[in-house]
Amino acid sequence: MTRSTRRSRTVALTATAVVIALGATACGGSSSNTGSGSPSKGGTLTILDDADFNHIDPQRTYTTEGSSMDYELVRTLTGWDETGSQPKLVGDLATDTGTPTKGATVWTFHLRHGVKWQDGSEVTAQDVKYGVERAFSPDINGGPPYASQWLVGGDSYKGPYQGKQLASIQTPDKYTLVFHLNQPVADFNETTAMTGWSAVPKAHDTGATYDTHVWSDGPYMIKSYTKNKEMVLVRNKNWSQATDPIRQQNLDEIDAKFGQDQAAIDQQIKSDGGSAQTAITQTPIAGSDLTTMAGDPSLKSRYYKIPAPGINYMAINMNRVKDIKVREAIEYAVDKTTVRGAFGGSAYGNYATTMLAPGIDGHKDFNLYSSNPAGDLTKAKALMKQAGNPKPTMSLAVENIPTHEHFADAVKTALAKIGITVNITPIDKNNYFSTVDNVKNQYDLTWGDWIADWPNASTVLPTLFDGRQIKKLPQSNNDLSYLNDPKVNAQIDKIGKMTDIKQRNAAYGDLDEQILKDAAVVPLMYMNFSEVSGSKVGGVIDDSIMAEPSLVHAYIKQ
Structure with missing residues (x-):
């Protein structure tokens, strides 16, 4: 699928995920607006999406x-x-x-x-x-x-x-x-x-x-x-x-x-007037509104905060940014505090240091780069010096929406401090993933996010980092970093044949660390998704598989 504002999905590959998924704690945390008794029949539910x-x-x-x-x-x-x-x-x-x-x-x-x-x-x-x-x-x-x-x-x-x-x-x-x-x-x-x-x-x-x-x-x-x-x-x-x-x-x-601006949608539904009472949004609350709406007690009964089994990240194109010292310098230079601010602050999610989010089987706690989420410019500059102090210009692909513009500005400002010029490439949100997933369209840096179908590492790492898929799926390539490491590919195959759950999970955690050693991606945030509905919308279910408000039982309160 799928990613924070138009977020991507994957499917599971493991033979053990049935046991794992059904034994895991369901993601939740918001107020499911299901009400009591039989749902009302009739009426029109309006979905307001920015794209x-x-x-x-x-x-x-x-x-x-x-x-x-x-x-x-x-x-x-x-x-x-x-x-x-x-x-x-x-x-x-x-x-x-x-x-x-x-x-x-x-x-x-x-x-x-x-x-x-x-x-x-x-x-x-x-x-x-x-x-x-x-x-x-x-x-x-x-x-x-x-x-x-x-x-x-x-x-x-x-x-x-x-x-x-x-x-x-x-x-x-x-x-x-x-x-x-x-x-x-x-x-x-x-x-x-x-x-x-x-x-x-x-x-x-x-x-x-x-x-x-x-x-x-x-x-x-x-x-x-x-x-x-x-x-x-x-x-x-x-x-x-x-x-x-x-x-x-x-x-x-x-x-x-x-087509309406996401912030305008948020304010319209928040006001709960007229047709907004029977409306809901499927796209997350805009970064500029998230902090205030997340803490508004008047919205509690119609605010949906769904922890997503996924990651918000920036891919570094290994074919274009070949020097690992430069890639490592980027890892240290990015200021995740300003990046998270663009997406809505702490309500959006915790800072990430791994590609596997906590709660995903196989997650391993490690941090190979800056212990300070604001980055480490001293270390980043030292790495650039080791690389010969290049002054590269890099393209950064993002969606053409305000949240991403603020994110891109944060990255541009941070990387300028180590001599990297960033040219921001906004891409139409409707076509963002079909554009960046096509190998004909190459960028040095690419924003991405990924949501697993259920919390297992096999639904994340093989899809995002098996380099053999780049050639096999040139129009649908999910390996935005173009990582094609024979060690990683071989380990993906080896783990896929393991039958012991604990052994598999440990191996996936080690694989995550190997990928970060390649400095192929900058993990940014472990995501929450927050949406809001009007006061007359009932029957909404927190879909923890999709990280979406599910509408399969939705009704309009009469």
Whole structure:
């Protein structure tokens, strides 16, 4: 997915994550506005976002906002029930969470009978197969890479648009799917909770323009969608509560409006007047507002603070900033106090020294650089001297929003003190990740953030630092530092084969430290995400998997 204002996501890779995830303490901490008794029916929920979704095509979305919105439109094979104290994996389109055989290299799912598309036709196994297959097409880029990594033949398959099918996805009958994997994946059924494992009816697939034409088998369907302006969802009359264990259909409409300044959105919802009473934002409170809103007791019942299993960081391009002394100097020079101030101060999160956040299995406490979050200019200058006192000019890619402008200014000011000139490159927020993830677009420094699907190191380090993926996924490269260290790659493979949980976790902590020794990234903050709703919005759930307010039970208080 996904990152602090348009935050990126990943999927889990480990065979142990099922045990780990379900045994972990659920992230929470805010007031879930669920109310008591039966939810009200009717009304329009307005979503105010500063920018449009990067994608809502289920095979392309890799952001938390896009994925969260998709939950209203599409069903996945499995999904998360978050109504209890801990997230619980359940069957969604499937009757249960699947059956592994042959050492978890074959997974079988049986679909529920009677799940309907918005036109009343039944959702079939062939629709799911086609949906997964279309993700392999070069035209449907940007989504998670794991189907191509795990499914037999996926490394050479190019999607269904030339009439070819992927033989490793079998549909022996209308309601049965069998996936053949090239390696054991004991938590494959958690991967299938992501939107990429949803159905798409071939007859209604519009290819690269499917973002605005997503065909619904969920409780709501698209009535209209004007990119960068507004998307209106209405009830899907062919959706049935009897077939859906996760969602409700309490609203008449969901109206998502895009393009307003985030600070203006925050103030509008905070004021709680008129239509703001029935509104919510999916993007975090702007840095300039966060401190005051976080401490406002009048907002407590409608303020959502969700600790994210993720990291806010700045990647250093190893191919462009080749001298490790210069990279180390950057590590020491960055003033994290001013950086955190740009994002909203202490309410946004704690200072980071590792890529694995506390609470993620595999996290290891260490700090290879400055013990002072404000940095250590003396050490940074000494390192630059060892490097020959170069005076480089570096590009810094950020989103074109005020919070990021302030962040970029903080970095520019800090690095100027050690002789590095920073040219800030603002990128349209709607297209930020599709731009920086494309290897054709090279920057010296790149802001990024990353949210795991659940708190395990395997959902962070392999995706962000396996250098072999740079060449394999040139349009969807998540390795923003372009780290391609044979030692790191080999360790990723070695850890992936470990079956002992404690051994794996310790090895991931050591791998995190090795990556920081390469000075490939500057960890900035371990993140909290804070959003706010109007006083008449009920049924909001803290989604600790997505680090989003979940709207699957949302209703308007009458």
